[in-house]
Amino acid sequence: MLEVENLSRPGLGPASFRVEAGECVAVRGPSGAGKSLLLRAIADLDPSSGRVMLDGVAREAISGPAWRRRVLYLAAESGWWGETVAEHFQDWAACAGSAERLYLPGDIGGAPVSRLSTGERQRLALLRAVERRPAVLLLDEPTAALDAAARDAVEALVGDLLAAGTAVLWVSHDEAQAARVASRRLVVEAGRVREVEGA
Numbered sequence: 001m002l003e004v005e006n007l008s009r010p011g012l013g014p015a016s017f018r019v020e021a022g023e024c025v026a027v028r029g030p031s032g033a034g035k036s037l038l039l040r041a042i043a044d045l046d047p048s049s050g051r052v053m054l055d056g057v058a059r060e061a062i063s064g065p066a067w068r069r070r071v072l073y074l075a076a077e078s079g080w081w082g083e084t085v086a087e088h089f090q091d092w093a094a095c096a097g098s099a100e101r102l103y104l105p106g107d108i109g110g111a112p113v114s115r116l117s118t119g120e121r122q123r124l125a126l127l128r129a130v131e132r133r134p135a136v137l138l139l140d141e142p143t144a145a146l147d148a149a150a151r152d153a154v155e156a157l158v159g160d161l162l163a164a165g166t167a168v169l170w171v172s173h174d175e176a177q178a179a180r181v182a183s184r185r186l187v188v189e190a191g192r193v194r195e196v197e198g199a
Helices: 035-042 064-070 092-101 106-110 118-131 148-163 175-181
Strands: 002-009 012-019 024-028 049-054 071-074 136-140 167-171 184-189 192-196
Touching (some): 002 035, 012 167, 092 106, 118 136, 118 148, 136 148, 148 167, 148 175, 167 175
Parallel strands (some): 071 136
Antiparallel strands (some): 002 049
16 A cells, blocks of 8 residues: 655645555646656655655655665656667566557567657556566556557556556546546646545
């Protein structure tokens, strides 16, 4: 379980909520409201105050890199440092089947990252995150550049993670998607976070 108590940073007012293991909570709100700031603060990527705990263990009791492996933030545009796709995975061969499930060719591991479309990079970044088996996945618009079939495949893959006990915070501007994937909803407006009724 992820517990957030009075989490605050510049541009983000105190936020308090919980996300249970196997639960998806949608994060909604207008552009620039602070949704990404919230996810980055939870992941300890930016300085913040307040209390964040994972399964009863405080964030400050764990090293930053170890925390970010357990509470993994997937940005809308992820970084790529190697020339080919496979260089970004611990075991690309083990991920190839999941790549095909996301409508990516099984041999895309050898492809240069520079030649990938935005949608291909988005799906591969999700696979890279899933490979690390985080306890909490913080998704920042993971399907924004995808067509309907690829979007549905991503939702199904995340559904499998939820069934296995992963907790998910999912930023989405798509109201219908939020209703499909999430059991609860947080709304961020002008840096203020509140929970609303309904998915």
